[in-house]
Amino acid sequence: MRPIAEKLKEKLYALPIVLIAAVVPMIVRYKKIELSEVVASYWTRDYNTDFFSYYKMIFLLGFSLLALISFYIYFKKEAGKRLKKTAYYYPIFIYLIMILLATFFSKAQLTSLQGFPDRYEGMPVLIAYLLITVITINLFNKKEQFEFLLKALLTSAVIIAIIGLSQFFGYDFFQNVLGQKLILPGKEFAELSTAMDFRFAGRNILFATFYNPNYAGSYFSMLLMLSIVLYFFAENKKRLFLLFIASGFIFAAWLGSLSRAGILGAMISTLIVAVILNKRIFKKYKKLLVLFFLFIVIFSLMDIYTAGSLRKEFLSLGAETELAFQGEKTEIEELKSENSYLKFYTAAEKLRFGFDSEAANNLYVLNEDDQRLELSLTKNEEKKQTNQKNQEAEFMSFVNPDLAAYKFRVIENSDPENKNKILELKYANKSGSFIYNSKLKGFFIIGMRNNIYPLEEVEGLGFEGKEMLASKRGYIWSRTLPLIKEKPLLGYGPDTYAIFFPQHDVVGKFKYFNNPKVIVDKPHNMYLQIGFNTGLISLAAVIILFGIYFVRNLKLYFNSEFENYYRQIGLALLAAFIAYAVAGFFNDSVVSVAPVFWIILGLAVAVELRLKNHSGRGGERI
Structure with a gap:
């Protein structure tokens, strides 16, 4: 021994x-x-x-x-x-x-x-x-x-x-006093403890x-x-x-x-x-x-x-x-700016959003047969009860019940010299803000940190039709592989993924992550x-x-x-x-x-x- x-x-x-x-x-x-x-x-x-x-x-x-x-x-x-x-x-x-x-x-x-x-x-x-x-x-x-x-x-x-x-x-240790005292500095404890919340969507x-x-x-x-x-x-x-x-x-x-x-x-x-x-x-x-x-x-x-x-x-x-073998396609087939329209194509319908002076809020929507769709205001009692001075426009929807997944509104720019309009569009659980530039006669989308991006497709490699695979990992992998192909020997440097990933792929983010602002x-x-x-x-x-x-x-x-x-x-x-x-x-x-x-x-x-x-x-x- x-x-x-x-x-x-x-x-x-x-x-x-x-x-x-x-x-x-x-x-x-x-x-x-x-x-x-x-x-x-x-x-x-x-x-x-x-x-x-x-x-x-x-x-x-x-x-x-x-x-x-x-x-x-x-x-x-x-x-x-x-x-x-x-x-x-x-x-x-x-x-x-x-x-x-x-x-x-x-x-x-x-x-x-x-x-x-x-x-x-x-x-x-x-x-x-x-x-x-x-x-x-x-x-x-x-x-x-x-x-x-x-x-x-x-x-x-x-x-x-x-x-x-x-x-x-539902009894997170880090949300009680002892847990918070262990992880928060004493000087800022009072301020930080009330704002701290790590929950994942209440699940x-x-x-x-x-x-x-x-x-x-x-x-x-x-x-x-x-x-x-x-x-x-x-x-x-x-x-x-x-x-x-x-x-x-x-x-x-x-x-x-x-x-x-x-x-x-x-x-x-x-x-x-x-x-x-x-x-x-x-x-x-x-x-x-x-x-x-x-x-x-x-x-x-x-x-x-x-x-x-x-x-x-x-x-x-x-x-x-x-799904890995069969593939799973996103609901949105095409999202682009073309001929002054925002083309929003899904497997079920092909819609085009545009502006003119005669339509309500200057907004009108065409279907694939070039017919204008009838719009209606969405009831929003909560909005009516607010006392905001600059109250935003209420959401609109389509009269046709088959298009109930769509909600949208137009936000006017308060700057008289800037005539751009913002179309805030919700489709099912997806949400995005699209800016219409009257001079360029085209739509752009607001992405991360509220930067404005053109509606352009980004190169992908593999996983076509399987972007939703493994909780949307298919999309991320399809955008990662082309980057590795560009710098195969040394890569981009440790922990630099976020910097070199195509964050400007707002179309892809909207399609697959439901939010173009996600990083x-x-x-x-x-x-x-x-x-x-x-x-x-x-x-x-x-x-x-x-x-x-x-x-x-x-x-x-x-x-x-x-x-x-x-x-x-x-x-x-x-x-x-x-x-x-x-x-x-x-x-x-x-x-x-x-x-x-x-x-x-x-x-x-x-x-x-x-x-x-x-x-x-x-x-x-x-």
Whole structure:
């Protein structure tokens, strides 16, 4: 048995990595950041009020520096100044070089260094991911170190899950006094506490400490698979009970995120793990049935609470798969300015909006037979009760009940020298403001930050007729691929997606997002994100890194008897890796979740190397 002092020293070496895995995801704190002129032009205002990313980035970099110092001491005193031998370093090194080159040659270098608002995943953060991976591979060697990190990670996950479930059930921890005091500065507490609201359109959905439910889905799918596999192998009654409870909380939070990417990631991971374990599952079927029963109870209670929304979310996966093959077209087929008309063509009707001096509000609408449609004012009692001096015009609609989806009004410009008119048009859940320029005799549309854009189509690549796929990701991907094609080697620089995405594609935004003012700041695909930010060489390096790990470990565990600790946690780490890697096809890399994944990958490689180095020596020591 090794001395307690030696065990303590090994844990101290690992402590910075443990802090990154367990503490960084929990950090939520208000920060107001003034934006540069360039970045502000791609944001909703000249500053950003961040709660969920900025301080995570700061602490990640700080803990990474501590990890580097800790590893340097370990490298000199304990490791004999030698790194573990592995081919994994090659793709990691290539990715590192491409990050540096992409930043150096980026046209948005400041953003590449600092990161974009609400994300802050610039060059230093990407380098930190790779640094902590290499350090974890080399630093973790003893069971006590692995246990230290896994216990801290699962404890953190349960705390985050409880915070998330408070949101799901309508009692958001961050909305009560204690939660607000933890995340708001004292000087501005009174002002900020009354205005703070993180809710997602009143739905029963959680975002935990990640802001976006999709990121919560990626995180909890990864931790769910980790906890389930560890539970499967647990023999000690106390460990079994604690993993049972942890799995229940994490499962509930995984459900509550309503993230289809997270659902898909965990489902595919479960399938692969089941194939690996094969007949061994039946040897411990009672243990799994107990956990499965717990999951059924949790699912049923949460589904009843949400009036069936959980079932709908799971069933929608089948519908999404069907749409992937069949395609789903947007309701609007054409939106353009032509011959002084606003052409608004759908599959059901082809309308043209125009102005003349004889029509009510100077507005008239023609159908495809060039017939003027009869208009009527929409009753709006709320408007009549207001005492506004400059009361806006009431909405109009069509007399024809078949066109009930349309509502519109004309807003006159108060400037007598400017005769432009604004047509505010609502169609179903879509809404846009179109400016008619009398001099140019054409329509323009108001986009992000109230800038005015021409009604022009933007180049797309692929996903034609499938733009609505995966919650409109098809549209985003179709606009991302042409940009990657233009700069395939180095990309545009870390975290610069929002700056170089065609934000002027207001027609596409109106069609697919229902709002031309929305800012697209991420590709909703981790792999496209890497290819866009740092080029296809870096993407190839990451895919090779992931591919080598997956294939090697699939072979390593496929015929394993899982007779010792390292093989058991190795499979748990593989399960977590698969869940995150699959979810990455629909979710982005973010500073809230990615550090945990890269540490898990580092742990998994450390386990793999240990198992290979001890093979043929009478088995691995526990």
